[in-house]
Amino acid sequence: MPLVTLPREKTTPRFTAAVLLLSLFAGLCAVGIVFLTYGINPFYAIYEIFRSSFGSAFGFKETLTKAVPLIFIGSGLALAYKAKFWNIGAESQLLWGAIFATWIGLNWGPHLPGPVIIPLMFLGGFIGGAMWGIIPAIFKVKFGINEVISTLMLNYIAAEFVKYLVVGPWKGATKYGYPYTDDLPDHAILKLVHHTRISIPLLIFSVVVALILCFVVYRTRFGYEVRVIGENSEAGKYAGIDFFKTTVLMMAISGGVAGLAGVGELTTIHKHLSYPETISAGYGFTAIIVAWLGRLNPAFSILSGLFFAGIIVGGDAIQMSMGLPASTVNVFNGLILVFLIMGDFLLSHRVVYKRRVN
């Protein structure tokens, strides 16, 4: 074979960026082919996606709104994936954030002023998400249970539990026939920018959290331990890293920030707990690609979160205008992720043309 691959020693940031862009482009081309088989002009469809998410003031506001949960979750997943802990359970960690925040908001909200209740809800949401994140961490380190399976099973369990709450014990007294809890008190709702669903403090909060996590990963001893566990667990054991402690703490943070995303959705958009598919538009899964596109650097999740928020908004837009099913966004996500990991090959290998020597 004339083409041979050799391991690549190191890559420059510019080369990495070029490969990422190439992967995204190739992924979009593949999406285009899928559109084509569906009888839709791919150029028009992809143009429409980006026009409606980044090309109009209204669309861009929606993009920012949806970027917030993706930045929270994506940066938390980046942390977990650094340790090669495949947390697929952000969807349910988000839900537990929303559950805890709902409980706090409905029970304590009437007695406490806004500046107290809102931080309390975020704190509670963090704890809720962290609690749900710790379970698979303990399962993995203590009992060797594959975290992909446990986090996924916990997703289904949490989703059913939320449904149970909103049609059962937490069903709102004022919500006749609907699967909702009562609305949170007005002062427990974040102030939104006029005619949008954006809360500026929440947006800033998500960016700050991502930056803090970036600092934690690259500048602290804990972050170093997380990376060692991911890169070479044998060396980690040798160096005396406490696997249990590091994994549990890491998953508490990863789950906790997903919980913050849940509180964010609750206190800006929904104002009450309702069906899980209403509370989260699959953010927990989309954030997997957000983290991956950000090369597992929590700070880069800000940019990739914005990009995928745009894909969601644009996907929704063409779904409505072209009569496509809701799963169109999944095609995007799946294909882009496939091409991203294919691009990783170029980052770690050199492909050289070699003339056969006879």
Added chain:
Amino acid sequence: MLDIITSILIRTIIAGTPLLLGTLGEVVTERAGILNLGIEGMMSVGAVTGFIVTFTTGNPWLGMIAAIIAGALISLIHAFVTISLRANQVVSGLALTMLGLGLSGLWGKSYIGRPLQAKMAPIAIPGLSKIPVVGEILFYHDAYVYLSVILGLIVWFLLKYTKIGITVRSVGENPKAAETLGINVTLVKYACVMVGGAFAGMAGAHLSTAYSKSWIEGMTSGRGWIVIALTIFALWEPSKAFLGAYVFGGIFVIQYVLQPLGISPNLLAMLPYLTTLGVLLSYGMSSKGKRKMSAPATLGEPYIRGSR
């Protein structure tokens, strides 16, 4: 009472069939050292393909064949990315699930709410189906049920007693040694991933053309993930896959049996997932070593030719 038990057992076997098919495929794939988490996506593609072909041709057998081919073809993505490009198997599997769910939703959209004219009908095994109770439970099923049992026996026999089985296992346990013996490791891995895809596709078609006769988005509803858990539960052995699949089939059925007792349907719907966690937990607590020993040694690791 006997009627109820009979009906539960019949439905258990039917509900266990897609799980059995999926698990058999994943066992073969993982035995060759490749972890494919894309079952849910491959099953969805199989379900929609099986449905569309059955709907258009009116022949559920053609639907089954099409689903098998579709499952194998879509698994090629995972094979190429993880074997040829040595990409991370976890991420690739997740990508395959997203892609499969997305594509099936796209392809199936215009078929939602349109029932099949002819679904895969139950076949009474002559003679045996006349046995009281047992005949009803075991010998009056659709073709998928019988085929899953026959295929299970074939996979079990091939893996355990034949050269093909030794080849597959050696590729998963020690690819370097296998290559020294002249085995084309890449080829075997590709083949095993595609066998896994074919089984998952068939499992999906069972859902849309025999178990029910309609297509709805997300109809695999987590079965693909339970298959992955069942593969661990079965300790990568086809014989134990039978047990696991029917136990979990039973759990799927039990939720509907218990519902009239006034227990919240949402809490009952947690049962399969809670049980999965419970089973894995009991494994983890009891025999850590045993489970580790039987996992294919290089599962999840990319193989680099001529390395080490």
